[in-house]
Amino acid sequence: MYGMVNQALEALVTERFGAETWMSVRQKAGISDPAFITMKQYPDEVTYSLAVALSEHLQEPLADLLRAFGVYWVAYARRGPWGRIMLASGSSTYELLASLDAMHARIAISFPELRPPSFKVRPEGHSIVVDYHSHRPGLAPFVIGLIEGIGTLFGESVTVEQVASKDAGATVDSFRVSACKAS
Ligand code: HEM
16 A cells, blocks of 8 residues: 555554554564655555554554544545545535545546545435445455544544445445434
8 A cells, every 4th residue: 555554554653652652563563664655555564564563562453443543544634635635525424435436536646556445335214335345355444434534524423334244255345324413
């Protein structure tokens, strides 16, 4: 994944747990580069190793950390150079979720080697169901956090429930999402 993702993880860990924790995590993950370059592609293993090393260091479940990283990512991306593209892609949780593929396609103009996920959205009563397609395994908890982070972005209270899981044999990971304006 592009260095931007690893930089966001570094920012999260440094903010919440301090620079020393980040140094230990990086070392544990076997990463020798002192800093990541935003626009450079790194093997996915780098990101996965960092996340696993963090989970071991903090003795927290990997899924919980990925979810927290998802929430953090939206706030981080918002204050970065592509934040305007994200905000222009929707004005509510449902709208942004429905336009994530178009949004990543716009971002791919700056990141030509981007291999983004794909999201398909369909209404179900007052909720929506989001199908998440990716060639990368294990990131469903990250997606849950991302959707929660989108809710926060729009001042909405959001519940996310995973209703189908590739780990349990489904063909796709699916989430039921309910959002309403926070009171
Ligand atoms: C300004 C906002 C955003 C930017 C700049 C951005 C950029 C990126 C980048 C660079 C990657 C790594 C993929 C690669 O390097 O091949 C990525 C992955 C990903 N993005 Fe975004 N993204 C943004 C917002 C979002 C939002 C709001 C979601 C909400 C669901 C999202 C969902 C994901 C997921 C799940 C991945 C992991 C890769 C995978 O599942 O295969 N992104 N994005």
